[in-house]
Amino acid sequence: MNLLHATGIGASYLIAVINTLWPDAGFGGPKATFYESAALLTAFIVLGRYLEALTKGRTWEAIRKLMSLQARTARIIRDGNEMEVLLEEVRTGDLVMVRPGENIPVDGKVSKGYSAVDESMITGESIPIEKRAGDDVIGGTINKTGAFTFEATKVGKDTTLAQIIKLVEDAHGSKAPIQKIADVVAGHFILGVHLLSLLVFGLWFFTGYTRWFTPDSTFLLSTTTIGSIGVFGFSMLLSLTVLVISCPCAVGLAAPSAIMAGSGKGAENGILFKGVEAMEVTSRLKAVVFDKTGTLTRGEPSVTDVIPVGAVSGDDLLRFAAGAEKDSEHHLGEAIVKGAEQKGLAVGAADSFNAIPGHGIEAVFGGKKILLGNRRLMKQQNIVFDAYVEMVADLERSGKTVMFMGIDGQPGGLIAVADTLKESSVAAVRHLREMGIKVAMITGDNRRTAEAMAKQAGIDHVLAEVLPEDKANEVTRLQNEGIKVAMVGDGINDAPALAKADVGIAIGSGTDVAKETGDIILIKGDLRDVVSAIEISRATMIKVRQNLFWAFGYNSPGIPIAAGLLYPLTGWIVSPQLAALFMALSSISVTVNTLMLKGFVPSLKREQFKLEEGAV
Amino acid sequence: MSSITERRLAVVSALWYTGLSTALALGFYLAAGGGRYDMVARFGGVIWVFILAMIITMPVIIPLVKKKYQ
Numbered sequence: 123m124n125l126l127h128a129t130g131i132g133a134s135y136l137i138a139v140i141n142t143l144w145p146d147a148g149f150g151g152p153k154a155t156f157y158e159s160a161a162l163l164t165a166f167i168v169l170g171r172y173l174e175a176l177t178k179g180r181t182w183e184a185i186r187k188l189m190s191l192q193a194r195t196a197r198i199i200r201d202g203n204e205m206e207v208l209l210e211e212v213r214t215g216d217l218v219m220v221r222p223g224e225n226i227p228v229d230g231k232v233s234k235g236y237s238a239v240d241e242s243m244i245t246g247e248s249i250p251i252e253k254r255a256g257d258d259v260i261g262g263t264i265n266k267t268g269a270f271t272f273e274a275t276k277v278g279k280d281t282t283l284a285q286i287i288k289l290v291e292d293a294h295g296s297k298a299p300i301q302k303i304a305d306v307v308a309g310h311f312i313l314g315v316h317l318l319s320l321l322v323f324g325l326w327f328f329t330g331y332t333r334w335f336t337p338d339s340t341f342l343l344s345t346t347t348i349g350s351i352g353v354f355g356f357s358m359l360l361s362l363t364v365l366v367i368s369c370p371c372a373v374g375l376a377a378p379s380a381i382m383a384g385s386g387k388g389a390e391n392g393i394l395f396k397g398v399e400a401m402e403v404t405s406r407l408k409a410v411v412f413d414k415t416g417t418l419t420r421g422e423p424s425v426t427d428v429i430p431v432g433a434v435s436g437d438d439l440l441r442f443a444a445g446a447e448k449d450s451e452h453h454l455g456e457a458i459v460k461g462a463e464q465k466g467l468a469v470g471a472a473d474s475f476n477a478i479p480g481h482g483i484e485a486v487f488g489g490k491k492i493l494l495g496n497r498r499l500m501k502q503q504n505i506v507f508d509a510y511v512e513m514v515a516d517l518e519r520s521g522k523t524v525m526f527m528g529i530d531g532q533p534g535g536l537i538a539v540a541d542t543l544k545e546s547s548v549a550a551v552r553h554l555r556e557m558g559i560k561v562a563m564i565t566g567d568n569r570r571t572a573e574a575m576a577k578q579a580g581i582d583h584v585l586a587e588v589l590p591e592d593k594a595n596e597v598t599r600l601q602n603e604g605i606k607v608a609m610v611g612d613g614i615n616d617a618p619a620l621a622k623a624d625v626g627i628a629i630g631s632g633t634d635v636a637k638e639t640g641d642i643i644l645i646k647g648d649l650r651d652v653v654s655a656i657e658i659s660r661a662t663m664i665k666v667r668q669n670l671f672w673a674f675g676y677n678s679p680g681i682p683i684a685a686g687l688l689y690p691l692t693g694w695i696v697s698p699q700l701a702a703l704f705m706a707l708s709s710i711s712v713t714v715n716t717l718m719l720k721g722f723v724p725s726l727k728r729e730q731f732k733l734e735e736g737a738v
Numbered sequence: 739m740s741s742i743t744e745r746r747l748a749v750v751s752a753l754w755y756t757g758l759s760t761a762l763a764l765g766f767y768l769a770a771g772g773g774r775y776d777m778v779a780r781f782g783g784v785i786w787v788f789i790l791a792m793i794i795t796m797p798v799i800i801p802l803v804k805k806k807y808q
Binding site: 133309313324327352353354357358361 | 766775779783786790
């Protein structure tokens with residue numbers, strides 16, 4: 123691009139100097155001292171560059187806003203003393219005090235006090251969230267009403283805010299495939315333009331000038347006549363104008379500016395795109411697969427039924443199960459432990475514990491060998507529950523997950539656990555289906571429970587009884603239908619599927635592995651953000667295409683006119699400064715078009731605003 | 739790749755694109771001969787053709803030479 127500018131400005135200036143010093147040199151003489159061409163060319167190029175800088179500056183606003191959330195200092199209690207330290211000096215484990223109206227400096231867990239915290243800048247959630255002992259707080263959010271103390275758990279580059287800033291920066295730094303194509307096209311375009319310029323020069327020099335030139339020709343949109351310009355001056359003028367009008371300056375701005383604005387818009391709504399490619403593929407998604415537990419559901423199941431079938435009582439059954447599951451990190455295991463504690467049962471520790479992925483657990487508790495898991499585990503261990511098939515089916519049809527328990531190789535009982543759907547799940551699924559996107563649910567749960575849960579969510583495509591290692595294969599199976607598939611999940615067992623999917627969408631409250639693997643992170647864990655992510659991606663990619671059209675669109679039709687194609691018929695010549703104005707206009711179009719993305723609001727957010735306005 | 743090879747590639751490429759551009763400019767000079775054009779037009783044209791030819795051939799020749807020698 124600079125090459126085109128240099129050739130254009132340099133040649134204009136050189137002709138003007140020659141005409142001043144040697145008026146009879148054949149370049150048009152004193153009437154053709156186009157100093158203003160060189161000056162206006164420079165002015166328009168500078169204007170174009172200014173607009174580029176302006177657009178880039180505006181689109182970096184998202185990062186600037188995020189950075190401004192960062193507190194400079196923190197008030198901590200160290201060795202029993204309260205002190206104010208620089209943010210960089212806060213260490214993990216420090217007790218941090220926060221007063222009303224203050225920014226929370228780092229991530230942590232509330233240890234004392236109660237307050238409401240405005241997390242809108244990080245999660246997009248407009249209502250302040252109540253915080254009390256045991257709740258997590260995010261650095262960069264604002265404490266509203268009360269005062270509290272929290273223990274710092276993540277500091278420096280590990281905080282949520284630092285990671286968001288890094289992700290947005292990385293997204294800005296990466297190049298979308300469409301941008302790469304645009305760069306290649308622009309490279310060939312520039313080469314082609316120089317070749318065309320050479321051809322235009324040759325044609326006008328050897329044939330065009332003598333056939334069609336008239337000294338009273340005027341510049342387009344100007345009253346200035348060319349005068350007695352010589353063959354070389356005239357041919358070079360047209361050759362030069364072709365160079366200037368063709369300059370695709372705005373191409374360099376077209377895709378990056380829209381993508382920066384799009385990723386900023388995502389961050390504003392609590393959606394982090396890890397790269398531009400993620401955004402581009404998200405705009406073309408045709409199927410979304412949701413993990414069930416912790417993604418579609420709250421991931422906080424509770425024990426609903428304890429049915430002893432052997433010699434042990436219900437309470438003992440729950441106590442044994444809780445003891446066996448005490449070391450488990452599985453949602454269902456945690457639910458059983460919690461259920462036992464709520465019943466006031468003493469939960470002891472197991473003598474040994476072994477998790478069997480996709481099946482359940484085996485443990486030794488109180489001298490008894492406990493097996494707790496799905497029917498696959500029971501079948502494997504030859505523990506027969508045939509007499510309870512109907513009872514199990516009834517529980518499963520009502521959306522409960524039934525866990526089978528074997529004690530010392532004999533059926534011990536059934537424990538049913540139920541999870542509830544997130545409020546956002548139904549709305550998200552409905553919107554996705556309205557957008558023409560296929561929605562599926564994947565789970566290790568049995569088919570009946572999975573179907574009951576899917577029905578509540580409005581999903582008709584259920585992939586049940588899928589082992590963790592097979593989740594990725596199910597995603598591949600969908601991809602084999604020739605469609606772009608997104609996987610939404612939160613757990614370690616979802617990581618292979620998140621990686622395999624065209625776009626992995628990780629829930630912010632999920633495991634670090636899932637967040638590391640995902641291409642998009644939803645900070646709030648609100649599934650409506652899946653819809654918003656797709657809408658933002660689509661809006662961004664539309665802007666990219668529109669910008670590329672504007673970047674090339676102004677130049678391409680102008681080239682034949684600048685090359686003098688209409689001159690024999692109309693006598694029109696495009697002056698270099700008019701060519702430069704067209705060039706700047708393409709930058710203006712791209713800038714204005716990109717800035718329009720700032721006003722984009724995802725449909726679900728618009729609905730939310732309307733509801734809030736209605737409530738007021 | 740060693741710096742000597744890089745240098746050699748640069749020299750070979752430069753010889754090619756400068757040679758081609760010179761040949762094109764020379765072709766223009768000859769075509770504009772026969773007394774049809776004055777010296778300013780003839781020499782001005784030669785310089786302009788040479789500059790444009792260099793700009794066009796440089797990015798085309800360099801990768802071709804690299805491809806041939808690597």
